[in-house]
Amino acid sequence: MRWLAVLLACLVAIAPAAAQKRIALSFDDVPRNPGGFMAPDARAKLLVRALAKARVKQAAFFVTVGNLEKAGSGDGAANVACYVKAGHVIANHSFAHQRLSGMAAADYLADIDRAEAWLKGRPGYRPWFRFPFLDEGGKDKVKRDAVRAGLAARGLANGYVTAESSDWNIETLAAAAKKDGKTLDMAALRDLYVESHVEAAEFYDALAVKTLGRSPAHVMLLHETDxxxxxxxxxVKALRAKGWEIVTADAAFADPIRELRPDTPYAQGTLTEALAWEKGLPAPRWYERNDLKIATPLFRRRVLGEAE
Structure with a gap:
């Protein structure tokens, strides 16, 4: 039987390791408008502390440079510097946060250039551009391809997203409820926020495996919210409990999917969805709570205790 034990040991040694689920965190709309729970400067400080506590070595903060000039956004430049000092990186989320589908490609690229003028050369800068609203031109393929070419000419890579759960909607609903004097169950709010994002990560990873035959390094979309x-x-604790490794934004954006340019009838949304659509996988190709008709009633029932 000794030969059998040796054979089994060899098989174990050569068997492929189970795929590791990997994900990086990214935050859009920096600096974001005030939320319902704290001032923007306090939020930035708390977010830095929370990421450090969670042992997130490097997240990506996509800066909407025009927001730096808006009243009520706090000391946005100082907060951006604070993120970088903590080990995180910054990238371009445009100057004015407009939809590509609603403007000319040349004007859109000029807006990107205006943001680059502030960002480029700063500590922590990465040459990534994330489309506001994840809108890459909608059904206008000529415009889509013009901006893709414009980004390449500028040395900018697409700061794509592979997993998301419309956290901006949870934030908006929570801030509005607090402003209206409603009682929020904060534990339920926490659980809804966490659960939605973990489920989204699992959903999009399963979709990616069906599409690509492997689990890529994912990029989760969050916003700089309260x-x-x-x-x-x-x-982060919940993600790790489900077997996810939190990787750096640099590592995630080094995944080979960065080279893919899916051709779909409508260009908007996550890269995962676009790749699945291009391959012919049927809808739905998005996590269900990105449908506000599902997400909003769920919030009202669980966080506010309102009846259906």
Whole structure:
């Protein structure tokens, strides 16, 4: 039987390791408008502390440079510097946060250039551009391809997203409820935020495996919100409990999917969805809570205790 034990040991040694689920965190709309729970400067400080507590070595903060000039956004430049000092990186989320589908490609690229003028050369800068609203031109393929070519000419890579759960909607609903004097169940708010993002990560990873035959390094879309500052530590713990490794944004954007340019009838949304659509996988190719008709009633029932 000794030969059998040796054979089994050899088989174990050569068997492929189970695929590791990997994900990086990214935050859009920096600096974001005030939320319902704290001032923007306090939010930035709490978010830095929460990421450190969660042992997230490097997240990506996509800066909407025009927001730096808006009243009520706090000391946005100082907060961006604070993120970088903590080991995180910054990238371009446009100057004015407009939809590509609603403007000319040349004007859109000029807006990107205006943001680059502030960003390029700063500590922590990465040459990534994330489309506001994940809108890459909608059904206008000529415009889509013009901007793709414009980004390449500028040395900018697409700061794509592979997993998301419309956290901006949870934040908006929570802030509005607080402003209206409603009682929020904060534990339920935390659980909804965490659960939605973990489920989204699992959904999009399964979709990616069906599409690509492997689990890529994912990039999760979050926003610089009060609820992110409050609950990102809980989110990271829950992701790790489900077998996810939190990787750096640099590592995630080095995945080979960065080279893919899917051709779909409508260009908007996650890269995961676009790749699945291009391959012919049937809808739905998006996590269900990105449908606000599902997400909003769920929030009202669980966080506000309102009847259907």
């Amino acid at each position: 609820i992110a500052a409050l609950f990102v530590d809980d989110l």
